[in-house]
Amino acid sequence: MTPEIDAHFDRIKAEHGHDVLARVEEMLEPRRRSEQRHPLQQAAKWVLPGIPQTPWHDPYAYPELLPLVRALEENHPRIKAEQEQAWEERRGSFSDYEHYLVRQRNWQALYLYRDGALVGESEPVAPTAYRVLKEHAVDTGVICPLLESHFSTLLPGAAIKPHCDLWNFSINLHLAIDIPEGARIRVAEETRQWEEGRTLLFDYSFEHEAWNDGDRTRTCLLADLWHPDTTLPEREALTLLMTEIQKMMAG
Template sequence: MLGAVTLCQDWKTKAMDKPWITEGPREFERWLALGQVDPRQVERIREGLEITAQERISEVGGDQSPEVFFPGLTARPWWSRDDFPWIDDLEAAAPVIRGEFQAFDQDVDHTAPAPTGLAEDGKWRALYLACIGRPYARNLPAFTQTLKTLSAIPGGTNSGMTYFSTVLGGTHIAPHSGFTNAHLRCHLSLINTEGSRIRVANEERSWDEGKALVFDDSYEHEVWNQGSDRRTVLLLDFWHPDLTAPEITALTHMMDIWRRMYSRHFWAHQVAA
């Protein structure tokens, strides 16, 4: 299980050659040859993989700087809650979700350090429900109501990362950007503290306990907790609303490819180290 945690921590943080990026177009063409979708329906996915492999994101992505970029998706740093009808149900479930988190976390520290290099060691911690689109089976039995709520959100547990994100007091998470603009990110505030805020692109906002924020993490963002207590949110990625059903099918396949290729690459470097 330590290996799975380490993969989650290091996802998108290793500055090393990335075959899951350079080989993306070839893997996608191999999948298209199976005939599961009409290639014309997923041209945006093909184009994005080529842009990414050719290292052209800085040319076409504007202020967005993800590791994998898909063109033609609505781009804005912050999104309105009115864009997502499921937010009301998510916020209504906040007390139950917070209760499951606190019940699981009260006796044993099940959290792990979040992505390395972005905050002082041990100051940003994660309790995973899904990692790189794959359920984190060890923790799921304790979160039945949380998962029931998330099941109503398109990609809420299988489009990227889903975890309880805890930032201790006096912590700064350095500027960074997410893996892809194919998903958006939601923070449901569970435990808030005065002095906590987040910047996405050029705008800062604060959390309200029990309320959700939605932003595009392909824009540069950073977090501060200048209070003395911890701040915890349920962090979840979900599919960008502009994506079509065939595109989501294609991206679900590619997420599996990225995860498996990254895992092999990561462990090859661990053995060689």
């Protein structure tokens, strides 16, 4: 670690207790990179010890996330109507999705949250989703500031190749906006189909892929949230740690 990261960690320990970052520090040990991982989790770069090795999660099982889940599902009709209008009339608000592994033109995104902040330009384009996200994810601190929230639109015939995302300490929530027949997602060894108006929750450190074999676009609203099994001191430390690592990699 760098002196800056050491100083941040020391401050968090002084405030919350000496052992509060034990799992984060254990994650950084080189020997941890491949030990005690699920076989379909090996490609993830960072795996925080003690997070259950569970690919699929019940979105209604976590009190911290439940207000967001309920608000998204209850507002689905308005969110869908606004997204459809934006897709038809404000297509320029969408862009090719830039995954850390690849950029795909047949995977379009409208960002609501990115680079640690809400995307203000998207509020008039998708006001209901923006409001729900702000009130129940950003203001409550359940969104992971290292990542994002966006409308994810897969064009007919598009496929997202099997991959693992970077880490297991955040978790991916999907609200199914518009789902054609033939659109599915696989996480680890289980394939599911989205149900319009309902949410799915999964650990994307496990290998996953998605495809749209339907005859129209498939759209979900995605939000990267803190894994419910992380603590507040860990979240603070992980945000500082990953931000510093990203700066070093960019430099």
